[in-house]
Amino acid sequence: MSKAKNHSIARKSLRRTIFFVAAILFAASTFDAYNQAQLALVLILFIGVLSVTLLTGISGQLSLGQGALMAVGGYCMALLMINQSYSLWVAIPLAIVGSALAGLLLGIAAARLTGPYLAGTTLVIALAIPTLANRFMSVLKGDEGLPVDVGYPPVWFTNLFGEPSYEQWQLYVALPFAAIALFLASNILLSRTGRMWRAIRDNETAAALSGVNFSRQKIFVFVVSATFAGLSGALYGLRGLVGPSVYPVSLSLLLLTAAVLGGIRSIFGAFIGTVIVVFLPDWIDAVLHQFELSEQVSNFMPALVSSLLLILTVVINPAGVAGTHLHKHKHK
């Protein structure tokens, strides 16, 4: 690929990232504290959903265990922060390296697996998190977990921008990482690497005949996806705790749900899907508030509605929210 082409891709990705950051900052400025915390959660999970987009949506490898890779990132970061007293700005990049290594090991195993076998393997890994946390109790502290949080902003930050609330600080910590993740994901999708991954997804034989080393690329996808998941997991742990109950199997399913609802092959879809899964309980709560339903009913409504949305998406519009316009565009 020519240098000019590379620069063009980078510029395009950078423009998207700058718009994204500006939109988030604008939205945050109009939000109350609760919604700022929710927006921070959107940014954190958006990175995790991007890991699903790259792995499942783009390269066609179904993983039900991204939550486990998030846990790897979370535990690496927490151990570095607690045992080595590293700041989160140092601990998070190192945690990403840890999760990338985990992704490499998983990728080597997964390169030989496809479809339900791969899904089953990754699901088992997600299920193993509590066992591992309790097996290595002295280090990982079992179910009790490792308490960590974003702490307080540095003095230079408060001198420049004033004292942020805890929710704002959560948002400001998550935003640069989400922006970097968006930039990288956009670059990958626009580049030759993205095309190779899509080729593997669509037809491995054809990809191989075109010169794509699909075994190596499948491992590479896992490493990149694990990097995103590890970053998301580290930031997710910074909300208060790194422990088995923070990274349950349902978290992996939530990421997949968000990716499918938004559009599993799209970065924009990953963002929209994340917004939906994070804010859906609040929207439902706002609606149900009018009807005074019993807790027995209202507690199950978010899961019920998201399940229905998932089924409707798969049946009616498999491309997800972000894919709707694609169909219209195609029919023109």
Added chain:
Amino acid sequence: MRNRASLSRSPRSFISTAAVVLAGALALSAVPAQGASTPGVSATEIVLGMQLPQTGAASPGYNKVDDAMRAYFDYVNSKGGVYGRKITLVVKDDTYKAGLTVSTASALINKDKVFAMVGSVGTQTHISVIKDINRRGIPDLFVNSGYSGFYTDPKKYPTTFGALGTYVVEAKILGKHIKENYSKNTVGIVYQTDDFGRNTVEGLATAGVTFTAKKTAATFIAGTQGSGLDAQMQQLKDNNVDVVVVGAVASAFAAAVSSANKIGYKPAQWIVISVGADATTFQTILGARGIAPAVSAALLAGTISASHAPSPGEADDEFVKAFKKINDEFNKGPDKRWDNNILQGMNIGYLTTSALLGVGKDLTRPGIIKYIEANAAKLPSAALSPLGYSTKTHEAFTGFWIGKYDAATVLKPIDATRKVWTTDSAKGAVTELKYTRPAIAADALPKVG
């Protein structure tokens, strides 16, 4: 080859759609700010928040505590509230997943603007938010966890107060009983591998009751009891354990008994930490496994447990009578059957009302923390043990009595007369407690302030 779904969208389209969605989120989720200087307190209302598993594997039994608390608050409100302010309890379901607990706490603090958190259930889940709650100076009152780490160092968590005796205290008291009565037996334990289980093992060890890993100590990961504890029971059976201590929640005790029953294992004695021995929860869970109430009652009969409060089956106890009446009249929950969980919820409601009354009309967050620390002796409750709150510890009840379930699933004192034992969460001795519980008023409202 190129995926147009991911690439065809222009940045402008991306931003405009994102802005619409985010604005929608704001419009639907935003709540008007409250004008009161102390969050959650106005001239007419005090808003309290609580989080617990209302659904999910850990919810059986515990999902009744919030309804009982609300019932007591509704009763207080029907009598004019606290200095004219009605108490509103906002409850969030965290399904016992810490990742969700962070979000529900954020909603209670930032959206519902609660004055204090009250009666939150769960050790693991509470760990994920306790630091943030304390950092904000929000009173974290009467937490439904016996984990000693929350309470024994008030400098670490200055706003957090317990609603139970610690698991260490209870295990030390049960350990003394085991040492004195089962020295000739092979004593084993099944416990959940979390703070609850480890606190239990720690307390028993302090009392001189120790176990051998994989022989007389069988463990399981908290929350996995739903699939049964067959392997754990088989292990204890193979090692001829005839006295089984259970350091786990009620759903785990039910699973242990069910599994033991299935493999024909009949230990001479079950000894269960109080929060795991609620009769209603035990029978409900076994009922869901197809075991008839009469059979589950027979399985429970003879089980030894401890309690800081009267047994819910003590129909003559004045607190039981009063709380039961309020429960019948005000509890709007789906399962208002009178049991330990309801009694505990009512007692937290009573204790909270006492503290709110004690502080006076000028209710502030620092004020209520200071008041509870300085006035533990003045705070009445249904418990048969005093409260331990002070500036040095935020542990709740320091005493337990030991009982045995009869055929009617009522926990009765193990000796003819009830003896309450007391100790600390450290290495202190277990001694008999002489304490006279203050009587409940005719209107069942605390007379404080």
